[in-house]
Amino acid sequence: MKKPRKSGTRGRVRGKPKTSKQAVETAEKYARALELRKQGKSLQQIADELGYSGPSGAHQALTRAIEQTVSEPAESVRRLELLRLDALFEKVWGKVEAGELALGDFILRLMARRAKLLGLDAPAQSKVEVQGNFQGLSDAEVVGMAIDETLKTPEHTAILLEKLGARGYRVTPPKE
Numbered sequence: 001m002k003k004p005r006k007s008g009t010r011g012r013v014r015g016k017p018k019t020s021k022q023a024v025e026t027a028e029k030y031a032r033a034l035e036l037r038k039q040g041k042s043l044q045q046i047a048d049e050l051g052y053s054g055p056s057g058a059h060q061a062l063t064r065a066i067e068q069t070v071s072e073p074a075e076s077v078r079r080l081e082l083l084r085l086d087a088l089f090e091k092v093w094g095k096v097e098a099g100e101l102a103l104g105d106f107i108l109r110l111m112a113r114r115a116k117l118l119g120l121d122a123p124a125q126s127k128v129e130v131q132g133n134f135q136g137l138s139d140a141e142v143v144g145m146a147i148d149e150t151l152k153t154p155e156h157t158a159i160l161l162e163k164l165g166a167r168g169y170r171v172t173p174p175k176e
Contacts, residue, residue, distance in 0.1 A: 030065035037062055078117055085114050 029050055036046045043055035043062075052058050089110050096103050115121050134142050 027068075030061055030068065033058060033061045034065045081117055082114065085110055085117075089114075 033046050033050055036049060041049070043058045046058035046062070047053070047055050050058065050061070052061065089107065092103050092107055092110070096107055112121075137145075
């Protein structure tokens with residue numbers, strides 16, 4: 001039987017308040033783990049840098065960090081991101097006006113990100129066309145068939161393995 005969760009412990013580190021020194025240090029470590037992952041670091045690299053015993057510790061930290069981030073109200077996060085983008089824009093815009101035109105692409109990316117956050121862009125449309133008789137097959141079976149078809153060429157296999165490896169997965173190429 002599951003124990004009922006004690007109320008008032010959400011966001012705490014082992015029963016300590018959210019603002020305890022340990023809770024703040026843990027939050028900073030989680031934020032650093034997220035930053036390293038955004039930089040493309042593997043789970044093992046994150047574990048090594050932050051002192052976790054292995055990739056599973058880094059994965060657990062990332063999972064908790066994401067859960068905490070997602071639990072924040074989306075609107076307050078959106079406002080914070082807009083403030084950050086605006087601050088960056090102000091700093092860079094002065095340099096562009098002073099003649100550093102190489103920063104123009106950066107300004108355009110900032111503007112595109114801001115438009116996306118505010119939902120100003122038209123929604124992207126995509127079309128997927130499936131041919132064949134897949135009646136009676138589960139979604140997993142259809143996806144498996146698509147992956148099998150993709151892996152028929154060595155080039156596609158190499159691309160897939162490279163992308164999985166970049167995301168921290170340990171992948172062994174299929175044996176010929």
